[in-house]
Amino acid sequence: MIACHGIGKAYGHFQVLHDVNLTIAEGECFALFGTNGSGKTTLLKVLATLERPSTGHFEILGMHGLKDKEAIRANLMFLAHGTHLYDELNARENLAFALALRGRHPTDRDVKRVLDRVAIGAFADMKVRHYSAGMKKRLALAKTMLAKPNVLLLDEPFTALDTAGTEILREYIRERLSDNGTVLLSTHDYDKTRPIAGRAGILRHGALQETAIEELQPDDLV
Amino acid sequence: MTIHRVIRNVQRFEGWFGGGAVLCLVAGLYLGLIGSPPDYYQGEVVRIMYIHVPLAHTSLLGYTVLAVGSLWYLWKRDPIVDNMCQAVAALSAVFTALALGTGMIWGKPTWDTWWTWDARLTSFTVLLLILIGYLMLRTFVDDPEKEARYGAILAIVGFVDLPIIHFSVEWWRTLHQPQSISMRGVSISSGLLMPLLFMSIGMSLLFSYMLMVRTQLLYLDRLLHAKKGRLLSQFHLSKSDS
Amino acid sequence: MTSFNVIRWILWKDFVTELRSRETISSMVFFALIVILIFSFSFSMDQQAAREVIAGIMWVAFAFTGIIGLGKSFSTELQNDCLEALQMVPEAKGAIYLGKVAANFAFMFVVEILLFPMFVILFNLEVVEEISLLLLVFFLATVGLSAIGTLFSALTVQIRAREVMLPILLLPLVVPVMIAAVEATKGALNGDPLAMYEQWLELLVIYDVVFTVVSFWMFEFVMDS
Numbered sequence: 001m002i003a004c005h006g007i008g009k010a011y012g013h014f015q016v017l018h019d020v021n022l023t024i025a026e027g028e029c030f031a032l033f034g035t036n037g038s039g040k041t042t043l044l045k046v047l048a049t050l051e052r053p054s055t056g057h058f059e060i061l062g063m064h065g066l067k068d069k070e071a072i073r074a075n076l077m078f079l080a081h082g083t084h085l086y087d088e089l090n091a092r093e094n095l096a097f098a099l100a101l102r103g104r105h106p107t108d109r110d111v112k113r114v115l116d117r118v119a120i121g122a123f124a125d126m127k128v129r130h131y132s133a134g135m136k137k138r139l140a141l142a143k144t145m146l147a148k149p150n151v152l153l154l155d156e157p158f159t160a161l162d163t164a165g166t167e168i169l170r171e172y173i174r175e176r177l178s179d180n181g182t183v184l185l186s187t188h189d190y191d192k193t194r195p196i197a198g199r200a201g202i203l204r205h206g207a208l209q210e211t212a213i214e215e216l217q218p219d220d221l222v
Numbered sequence: 223m224t225i226h227r228v229i230r231n232v233q234r235f236e237g238w239f240g241g242g243a244v245l246c247l248v249a250g251l252y253l254g255l256i257g258s259p260p261d262y263y264q265g266e267v268v269r270i271m272y273i274h275v276p277l278a279h280t281s282l283l284g285y286t287v288l289a290v291g292s293l294w295y296l297w298k299r300d301p302i303v304d305n306m307c308q309a310v311a312a313l314s315a316v317f318t319a320l321a322l323g324t325g326m327i328w329g330k331p332t333w334d335t336w337w338t339w340d341a342r343l344t345s346f347t348v349l350l351l352i353l354i355g356y357l358m359l360r361t362f363v364d365d366p367e368k369e370a371r372y373g374a375i376l377a378i379v380g381f382v383d384l385p386i387i388h389f390s391v392e393w394w395r396t397l398h399q400p401q402s403i404s405m406r407g408v409s410i411s412s413g414l415l416m417p418l419l420f421m422s423i424g425m426s427l428l429f430s431y432m433l434m435v436r437t438q439l440l441y442l443d444r445l446l447h448a449k450k451g452r453l454l455s456q457f458h459l460s461k462s463d464s
Numbered sequence: 465m466t467s468f469n470v471i472r473w474i475l476w477k478d479f480v481t482e483l484r485s486r487e488t489i490s491s492m493v494f495f496a497l498i499v500i501l502i503f504s505f506s507f508s509m510d511q512q513a514a515r516e517v518i519a520g521i522m523w524v525a526f527a528f529t530g531i532i533g534l535g536k537s538f539s540t541e542l543q544n545d546c547l548e549a550l551q552m553v554p555e556a557k558g559a560i561y562l563g564k565v566a567a568n569f570a571f572m573f574v575v576e577i578l579l580f581p582m583f584v585i586l587f588n589l590e591v592v593e594e595i596s597l598l599l600l601v602f603f604l605a606t607v608g609l610s611a612i613g614t615l616f617s618a619l620t621v622q623i624r625a626r627e628v629m630l631p632i633l634l635l636p637l638v639v640p641v642m643i644a645a646v647e648a649t650k651g652a653l654n655g656d657p658l659a660m661y662e663q664w665l666e667l668l669v670i671y672d673v674v675f676t677v678v679s680f681w682m683f684e685f686v687m688d689s
Contacts, residue, residue: 010447012364012366013447048548048552049552049689050551069688072554073552081545082546083545084545086481088480088484097473100469101549103466103554204459205462359623372619375685379612379675379679382675382678386671386674387639
């Protein structure tokens with residue numbers, strides 16, 4: 001569950017977010033549309049506890065966004081634009097390191113299973129430096145799968161993913177939803193988002209306007 | 223937001239601080255420059271002490287305020303406390319620079335050199351460098367929240383470092399130039415004490431007065447920025463709706 | 465025990481990265497060699513004069529190379545925004561700090577050990593007898609530099625002009641380390657009795673303890689909004 005109450009974020013006189021109120025229930029996927037610079041990433045970063053909102057507050061799974069950060073972080077994964085991968089480590093090492101920081105130690109079988117699931121099992125021992133953008137995105141997704149978060153924040157998840165990768169990601173999101181997870185994704189790709197998103201909203205100059213996903217106009221999505 | 227109200231209430235009396243500063247400084251300058259006898263050893267030169275010592279004291283006081291304010295900010299995150307920190311850092315930097323300048327001017331006739339690696343001069347130079355670093359740091363951060371947080375961290379670390387810097391420089395001095403000329407040589411007779419007291423109080427009052435005005439200015443500036451941001455985003459929003 | 469694990473994994477990650485990319489230590493060593501070379505051009509000196517200034521030159525070289533290593537420590541975390549992942553670790557950030565301090569200390573210490581023979585050769589030093597005391601000085605001073613340097617590396621990496629701001633903020637704060645390290649190194653190189661420079665070692669210990677504690681505490685605020 002995600003609940004935002006009047007979240008605002010300003011950098012000096014640049015108001016990036018403006019009184020955002022949003023509630024996403026468990027088992028629900030919310031799609032956040034908006035043009036570049038409309039504040040999508042900033043909202044996700046605030047919810048990922050990476051940035052402190054200038055005004056307002058939020059709760060994730062009933063935990064206060066400013067007071068219970070550690071507990072929120074343990075239950076949340078942020079699939080960001082940067083993939084949070086180390087170039088000099090290979091896929092296995094990246095997974096082991098990222099999970100170890102979260103206090104988890106996946107078995108070799110688990111690692112192999114997720115790498116196969118995102119179809120990069122063949123490159124498990126290759127340094128991430130030599131990965132393509134799409135492969136990095138898939139590895140980041142594999143990391144998310146191992147962490148099994150209750151809340152999933154995805155920033156432009158379809159960029160760099162090919163058709164097969166997109167389907168793997170959507171399949172995973174469906175799995176999280178059926179498992180009562182909460183998913184918030186930012187995107188500008190209507191067609192790829194339509195099959196999974198239950199609700200949608202548009203950020204315009206930092207203000208959120210909720211709309212039924214069917215009613216989105218093509219020029220909203222540019 | 224109680225601290226906000228406290229600062230507001232103190233600020234109501236800022237005129238008294240300003241007026242008190244003028245009275246004390248005028249009295250101190252009169253006593254110091256005209257009313258007191260020249261020093262037995264240093265002659266007329268000693269009179270710069272009435273400016274130099276209060277400046278040095280006040281800048282140390284300012285740095286203490288900065289450190290306390292920074293701790294408070296990290297604890298409570300009150301924006302007005304951060305405005306106060308920014309104001310006090312700039313003022314302390316100016317006062318430190320003036321203290322160094324007057325120290326050098328005093329040094330020329332007494333030690334026949336503009337600069338000596340005296341323990342106090344050296345630690346004040348390092349203090350000035352830390353304050354300038356603090357002000358530079360603040361200009362290089364885009365997010366005001368981060369700016370305040372990083373500034374507070376630097377201020378606290380610097381404050382803890384200050385006594386260690388002072389002792390290390392002092393040890394280093396005694397090692398390399400044992401019976402060096404030290405400012406401690408000036409024995410303070412009662413005739414010198416009175417003007418010094420007035421000047422010290424006056425300088426602290428002046429500092430407090432400027433601090434209040436500057437804090438208020440920065441606080442209003444922040445409110446203005448926020449207002450401007452809200453209006454701008456409303457304007458863009460209404461334009462995109464029509 | 466999770467905190468201890470985090471320290472271990474951070475250390476492992478930094479070591480593996482360094483072993484594979486060889487960026488940090490090699491650039492530090494090479495930079496230091498250039499500094500030494502320039503110093504030896506700038507002062508032409510006999511052995512007596514060398515003894516007087518060598519400790520100063522040594523620590524200037526170590527501090528500058530240390531800043532290169534410290535800067536890299538967190539700028540590598542900017543690749544693929546890895547810093548965000550560190551900020552989102554669901555635990556106190558102190559373990560990350562200690563892991564990074566350990567890695568930075570190791571890199572700086574290794575570079576200092578590699579460079580010391582160069583000083584001995586290039587400045588015609590007689591081989592010192594008090595090598596273990598010298599190592600103790602290197603150890604204590606490097607702990608201090610890496611303890612406070614790691615904090616400021618993490619702080620400056622998130623601002624503009626970070627390459628400039630790290631030395632500008634760090635160098636004034638490490639004045640006590642530099643003074644104490646130079647004086648103690650001088651003492652150890654000259655083979656003075658320990659009592660003559662004991663106080664500098666004590667100062668270094670105090671500095672190390674104080675700034676490990678303060679930086680450990682402040683690191684939380686650097687990483688966490």
